[in-house]
Amino acid sequence: MQIAKHKVVTIDYTLTDADKNVLDSSEGREPLSYLHGTGRVIPGLESALEGKSAGEELAVTIPPEEAYGQRNEMLVQEVSRGQFETVPDLAVGMQFQAQTMAGPRVITVVEVENDKVTVDGNHALAGMSLNFNINVVEVRDATAEEISHGHVHGPGGHHH
Helix, strand or coil: CECCCCEEEEEEEEEECCCCCEEEECCCCCCEEEECCCCCCCHHHHHHHCCCECCCEEEEEECHHHCCCCCCHHHEEEEEHHHHCCCCCCCCCCEEEEEECCEEEEEEEEEEECCEEEEECCCCCCCCCEEEEEEEEEEEECCHHHHHHCCCCECCECCC
16 A cells, blocks of 8 residues: 555654754654644655555655744744743743734743743754655555545554
């Protein structure tokens, strides 16, 4: 069976950056399962997997435009420490969900200095080409319930 829209795809993968640093991997964990054609993985990866079958292996580089986009420096902003008054131990690396004009966005604290906090609304992998080594473990038809919910359910059915 080939990977196509509304197929449940299970992959083992390793994700590296341009310097071959491992950013994420399914090694030592369960493989990743997702519902193909529903935006559950980055567009470039979904395109690269289209038409593949269980047992196939591939290495693919996904450019930023087909992954998490280019960095947008307008998403880096300095705000008042008062915006985080309920967070006594505010530290670099902490993440929060902020309501923006474009909807909810995860922001990361990148600097805390006196009464100013610098936050970054870019995805951590924005602006990066991503290298994937993938082994397609399984491809199966999605159930009607998985299709209607837009995501894969675990063994035995509904788990949310």
